[in-house]
Amino acid sequence: MRLLFLLLWRNNFTLFFILLQSICLYLLVRNNRFQQASVLNATNKVVTTTMEGVNYVKEYIHLRDNNNLLAEENAKLRALLNEAQYDNDSSAVTIKDSASIQQYTYLDAKVINNSISHRNNFITLNKGRLQGVLPEMGVITEKGVVGIVNHVSDHYCTVMSLLHKETNISAMIKRNKFFGSLKWEGNDPNYAYLNEIDKTVPIQKGDTIVTTSFSTVFPANIMIGRVEQTLTEPGSPFFKIKVKLSMNFGNLSHVYIVKNLMKQEQEQLEVINKPKEDEQ
Amino acid sequence: MILLILRHILRFIVLITVQVIILNNIQLGTFINPFLYVLFLLSLPVQLPKGLLLLVAFLTGLTIDMFQNTPGMHASACVLLAFVRPTWLRIIAPRDGYETDVEPSIRKFGFPWYLAYAALLIFIHHLLLFFVEVFRFSEFFDTLLRILMSSALTLLLVVISHYLTMKPKSNM
Numbered sequence: 001m002r003l004l005f006l007l008l009w010r011n012n013f014t015l016f017f018i019l020l021q022s023i024c025l026y027l028l029v030r031n032n033r034f035q036q037a038s039v040l041n042a043t044n045k046v047v048t049t050t051m052e053g054v055n056y057v058k059e060y061i062h063l064r065d066n067n068n069l070l071a072e073e074n075a076k077l078r079a080l081l082n083e084a085q086y087d088n089d090s091s092a093v094t095i096k097d098s099a100s101i102q103q104y105t106y107l108d109a110k111v112i113n114n115s116i117s118h119r120n121n122f123i124t125l126n127k128g129r130l131q132g133v134l135p136e137m138g139v140i141t142e143k144g145v146v147g148i149v150n151h152v153s154d155h156y157c158t159v160m161s162l163l164h165k166e167t168n169i170s171a172m173i174k175r176n177k178f179f180g181s182l183k184w185e186g187n188d189p190n191y192a193y194l195n196e197i198d199k200t201v202p203i204q205k206g207d208t209i210v211t212t213s214f215s216t217v218f219p220a221n222i223m224i225g226r227v228e229q230t231l232t233e234p235g236s237p238f239f240k241i242k243v244k245l246s247m248n249f250g251n252l253s254h255v256y257i258v259k260n261l262m263k264q265e266q267e268q269l270e271v272i273n274k275p276k277e278d279e280q
Numbered sequence: 281m282i283l284l285i286l287r288h289i290l291r292f293i294v295l296i297t298v299q300v301i302i303l304n305n306i307q308l309g310t311f312i313n314p315f316l317y318v319l320f321l322l323s324l325p326v327q328l329p330k331g332l333l334l335l336v337a338f339l340t341g342l343t344i345d346m347f348q349n350t351p352g353m354h355a356s357a358c359v360l361l362a363f364v365r366p367t368w369l370r371i372i373a374p375r376d377g378y379e380t381d382v383e384p385s386i387r388k389f390g391f392p393w394y395l396a397y398a399a400l401l402i403f404i405h406h407l408l409l410f411f412v413e414v415f416r417f418s419e420f421f422d423t424l425l426r427i428l429m430s431s432a433l434t435l436l437l438v439v440i441s442h443y444l445t446m447k448p449k450s451n452m
Contacts, residue, residue, distance in 0.1 A: 013330045017363045020338045024359065027345075027352030028412065047346050054301050115304070117313055119413045119423075122349045151349075158349055165414070186419055 048156050051113040051124055059253070066253045073142050104219050106256040107131060109139075112156070116189040116249045121161040123147060127257060128155040138217040138258040144246040145169060145224050146255050148217055157257075163189055163249055170215045171224050174208040176201065182209070182224060182243065189249050191228065194241040201239070203230050209243050216263040284381065288324065292340070295320045300347045312426070314433040315354075317344060318405055319441055321361055322398055323385070326378045330366050337362035350413070357409035361401050372396055386442045398438055399431070406431045 059066070113124035127133050129152050139146040139159050147161040160167050163184050171194055172179035180196035194209060207227040213220035229242040260266075299317040308314075321337055328336075341355030348354065369378075374389065386394045410427045 013334075013363075016331055016334055017359065020334055020359045021356060023338075024341075024352040024356035027355070028350075030351070050300060050347070054305060058305065117308070118348075119410070120350070124349075186414070187422060 048112070048124065048153075052126075055110075055112040062251055062253060065251055070254065076142065103260060103262050105259045105261065107133065107259065109133075109157075109255055109257055111252045111255060114161075114249070114252050116161075116163055119186050120165055121163040121249070122150075123159040123161050123252065123255075125149075125157050125159060125255065125257070126155065128153050128157050130154050132259065133157045133257055134259075136217060137260075138219075139255050140218065140222055140258060141247065141252070141255050143223065143248075145211060145218060145222055146247060146249075146252065149257065161249065162192065162245070162247070169218070169224070170212045171209050172212045173197070173201070173203065173227075174210045174221070179212050179214070180238075180241075190245055192225065192243050192245055194227075194243050195238060197239045197241060199232065199237055199239055203227060203239065203241065205229070209241075216260050216266050218258060219260075284325075288320075291323060292320050296340075296343055299344060304347065308433075312429045312433055314430060314437050315344075315406070315409070316434060316437045316441065318358070318361065318402055318434065319438050321358060321365070322401060322438065323383050326369055326382050326384060327380055330362075333362045333365065334359055353409060353412050356412055357405045360408050361405040364404055365401060368397070368400060386439070387446055394442075395435075395439070399435055402434050402438070403427070403431045406434065 107127055109125040109127040111123055112126050113122075115121045115123075123139070123146065125133075125139070133149060133152050135149050135152055137149045139149060145162055147159040147164070147167060149157050150160045151158045162169065162182075165184070165186070167184065169182040170179060171182040178197055178201045180194045182192055182194050184192040197203070205227055209224045209227065211218040211220060211222040211224060223246050225243040225245040225247075227241055228244040231240040231242060233240060295317045299315065303314055303316055306314075317340065320340060324333060324336065337358040338355050341353075341358030342351070344354040345351050369384070372393065374393070382388060384394065384397055389397075406427045410423050410430070414423050
């Protein structure tokens with residue numbers, strides 16, 4: 001009898017363990033789905049307040065670097081303008097596409113949390129639903145692609161960094177427009193790999209890799225990086241290209257969130273031909 | 281008793297704060313992430329009911345998960361740690377068993393015992409954590425290397441924290 005009780009008690013413990021692990025698994029799986037709103041994600045109040053506090057200190061540490069970066073960017077932007085006046089007040093800066101209707105608007109945001117040392121890295125930004133941020137918007141800087149928005153709260157959003165195993169960016173070689181998909185494979189935050197480029201395509205070291213216009217997330221021709229090395233795998237008809245990323249994810253501080261005004265239109269049209277999920 | 285609970289709550293707050301504010305922001309290359317907060321789970325009383333231990337571990341993991349934006353990941357690793365802990369404590373029990381309310385510590389059980397105790401639990405925790413994060417076996421050896429290096433660093437920090445907080449008191 002005592003033995004039976006003992007057995008039951010032991011099993012109780014195991015059952016409780018299995019129950020808790022099931023909850024964990026459920027949370028994990030649910031979070032991996034792209035735009036699930038969840039109370040437990042990093043956009044809640046306690047977490048963001050703490051992150052902002054931490055960031056406040058970190059900003060001081062990186063102040064000099066960031067000032068230089070911003071000054072550089074300001075200079076670049078000024079050079080692009082015909083007149084010297086630049087209205088800095090508007091929160092969403094807009095540009096004209098080559099077709100004369102507007103397709104993209106840009107919203108500047110501050111990075112309040114960032115990591116590069118995990119296999120899956122996330123970035124938290126200080127703009128949210130009230131500023132018009134929605135899941136699946138692209139995030140860029142003047143240097144290149146940063147990632148894709150995944151969770152949004154009223155004042156904050158989290159971004160799936162390019163340094164995340166699920167991030168998959170449609171990219172092409174700028175010189176000859178051959179395209180493939182870009183993925184980060186862990187280990188070194190300075191390098192990602194471009195796959196699905198045919199072995200017949202001529203590629204040189206130093207070729208520029210940019211975004212394509214296929215995805216609805218990023219505008220075309222946003223810098224991603226440069227070809228570092230071309231790898232061939234036996235039996236595969238494709239190159240695997242090692243790309244040196246132009247972004248340094250380690251000292252990210254100001255980014256732009258890209259809003260594509262024609263996203264819905266493009267997606268609705270494409271869904272007719274391809275019922276499968278589109279790659280970003 | 282109340283004092284004991286308060287001490288654990290205080291330890292929880294301090295360790296979570298240190299983890300979130302300092303350790304999560306230190307980047308030691310892409311291989312190494314120390315998770316000092318497991319010290320809280322390691323230091324829970326030996327006689328704590330097993331069910332309660334699981335629940336506490338689950339909540340601890342969930343708290344860290346909120347800050348890391350990884351719901352379920354740390355919780356899962358912590359729950360596994362809590363599941364293994366009672367068995368491991370039984371296996372490595374000193375000859376005359378454990379006293380009531382005693383916490384596993386270097387001071388009480390000596391350095392070699394504690395090292396064995398902490399090393400296995402930290403390793404199991406990190407093993408699940410990093411594999412769940414990567415979620416595929418194609419990067420097996422890279423991940424294993426990350427696990428070993430991170431575990432070593434966590435263990436080092438755990439031991440250092442012990443020596444930092446050791447009180448020069450004769451009875452404890």
